[in-house]
Amino acid sequence: MVAIVYQTDKRSGITYAYESISHWDKEKQQSRAKRKLIGRVDKITGEIVPTDGRNRKKREAKLSEEQAPKCTAVASRSFFGATYLFDAIGEKLGITNDLKQCFPEIYKQILSIAYYLILEDSAPLYRFDKWGTLHKHPYGKNISSQRASDIFSAITEEDKQKFFSLQGRRRCENEFWAYDTTTLSSYSETLKQVQYGFNKEHDRLPQLNLTLVFGEESNLPFYYRKVAGNIPDSKTVSRLLEDLNILGYSKVKLVMDRGFFSESNINDLYKNHVKFLISVKMSLAFIRKGLDPIYDTLQDFENYNAKYGLYCKTVRTVWHYSQERPYKGETLKEERRLYIHYYYNIExxxxxxxxxxxxxxxxxxxxxxxxxxxxxxxxxxxxxxxxxxxxxxxxxxxxxxxxxxxxRYFGFFSLITNETMDAITVLELYRNKDVVEKAFGNLKERLNMRRNLVSSEKSLDGKLFVQFVALIYLSYIKKQMQITDLLKKYTLPSLLDKLSVIECFEQPGRVLKVGEMLDEQKRLYHELGVRPPGSL
Missing domain, CATH: 1.10.4000 (Flagellar transcriptional activator fold)
Structure with missing residues (x-):
């Protein structure tokens, strides 16, 4: 006969439940009972809660199994050299830390997708699984196409702005920032900002416009924004100034192409105390008026610059500034200092x-x-x-x-500024603007943005952000290659391929080991500003 027997421990006050099995003892000719502890009785619910002593051996065995070092199946070997380089750059530029602050739940996935976009050169995301199994990367797991879409959708505008702000603080505050736009053609019929407009690549598809701000000294981007495809460049400057103000940048210096010139933009730049350098058309009346007095003397020998093979001269003039003040019911009109830099190239x-x-x-x-x-x-x-x-x-x-x-004006071009500089310094600053054009090339070719295939606004916003993150790494590497003359021997893909073949070996319970490296590979790490990997 089986029964439940309750017994209270007088010292602890805990009531225990026992399973009591009665049986007849033939030798003693009396009824006996054998008890087995079931558990303690919960004072509130009256339920029997199993005690630690029940099935202890089985649970201890299971616990030891769970606490044992996890095997990735067995020991694994994967490509490590290029992703290690990205890890080191991310730490150096604060990208990893800033992403972790802004996207604590998905920053590793963002980094892994960015690494993939750089190394796989325009490969679609559905091929990530194969790449991920061969390379060591921050997330360490597969990211399916659907999962990537979920990650893109989780990237909010607020978090992006926070990231821009954090990255912007790491840039040189006094450097000029190159600002430009590019067109991204799209097959999508659902994205609201995909519109027909002036396409810089003469593509007949509808498009999005992408604006980008680049530091001319750091050669690194820190801000971008997508704009409807039918918005001309000149209409984007006022919004740029608003965004930079929100991000907390008071001392701004912008370098822009002639497409951004308009009377209202120049007035806005003066109003916001922004230093600017802008290319302007020679057909503008005030530009021709400033050139006419020096036209015959501009080609004198003292104005010749042998380095660039052209003649140059600067004219100081004034800008007729105007500002509407509705609250006073008037228009403020003032003269502001302006410099016109003229250049003449015989060829x-x-x-x-x-x-x-x-x-x-x-x-x-x-x-x-x-x-x-x-x-x-x-x-x-x-x-x-x-x-x-x-x-x-x-x-x-x-x-x-x-x-x-x-x-009359063949061979002439001009740049205007509101900051005192000589003509050659201005020319060099303007020519450095090509870092933006090269960045657009990287975005479209290496980061797979030539055709925009996403269909939802959130996915598009998120994908653009991850591609922007990847662009920071690419820009850093290209700058280091230029500084150290690596571009004479390597292209960007060939350099990454040279490092990517370095392997790492992971074994359960042991530290990660890095495979053999050639002296040339170690030298490449040093010239890229990164210490070569060793046993970690």
Whole structure:
């Protein structure tokens, strides 16, 4: 007979439950009972709770099994050299720390996808599984295409802005920041900002515009924003100034192309006390007015710069600043200091003249052979005078005055600034702006942005952010390659391939071991500003 017996321990006050099994003892000729502890009785619920002593041996065996070092199946060997380089760069630039602050739950996944985008050169994300099994990376697990989409969707605008702010503080505050835009063609019909607009690559697909800010000294990006595809460059400057103000940047210096010039933009830059350097068209009236007094002397020997093979001179003038003040019901008008830097290149002038003459010759032939093109009518009227007689046919004469006006400014270009600098310093700062153009090339080619294939706004925003993170690593590596002359011997892919073959060996319960390295590989790490990996 089986029964439950309860017994209270007088010292602890705990009531224990026992399983009591009665049986007949033949020798003693009496009833006996055998007890087995079941557990203690819960004072509130009255339920029997198993004690630690129950099945202790089984549980201890299970516990020891759980606490034993986990095997990744068995010992594993994986490629480590390139991802180690990224780990070291991430620590050096604060990328890893900043991502961890902004995205504590998914920062390792963000890093792993960024590493993959750099190393696999435009490969789609569904191939991550194969790459992940061969390489050691921060997340250490597979990231499926669906999981990647979930990660992209989890990246919020607030967290991105926080990351921009943290990274921006690590940049040189007094350096000029290059600002430019590029077009990203898309097949999507659901993204709101995908619109038809001026495509810089003459692609006929609708597009998004992407703006990017780059430090000219650090050669590193720290801010980007996507814009509707039909928004011209000149319309993005005021929003840029607002965003930089929100991020806490008061001392801003911007370098921009001529597409950003407009009277309202210059007024906004002055209003926000922003130092600027902008390329401007020679056709602008105030630019030609400033050049005319020095036109004949600009090509004097003292204005020649042998390094760049051109003539240059700076003219100090004023900008007629205006600001609407609705709260006072008036418009503030003031004169602000402005510098126009003029440059003349003889070779460029000759090329422009040759192209122009060829065009004129083609127009002249169209008139003489009566093969007029409707789209060219304005040019005919501007540069030629035609007389037609029954005997001699059409006689075409050139309008020399108009041609002289058109060719007067061949070979010239100009830059404007509101900061005191010599013309060559300004020219060098402007030419450094090509770091943005190279960055756009990296984004589109190596980071798989030539065609935008995502279909949701959140996925697009998240993917752009991860690609932006990858761009920081690429930009750092390219700058180091340029400084150390590695570009003379390596391309970026060949350098990464050279390091990627270095292996690491992981064994359960042992420290990670790094495989053999050549002296050349160690030298590459040093020239990239990173200490070579050893046994960790």
């Amino acid at each position: 460029r002038a000759a090329e422009d003249k040759m192209i122009f003459d060829r065009k004129l010759n083609a127009l002249k032939q169209e008139l003489e052979t009566d093969s007029r093109v409707p789209e060219h009518e304005k040019l005919y009227l501007k540069y030629f005078t035609c007389k037609t007689t029954p005997k001699r046919g059409t006689k075409v004469t050139v309008n020399k005055e108009e041609i002289n006006k058109a060719t």
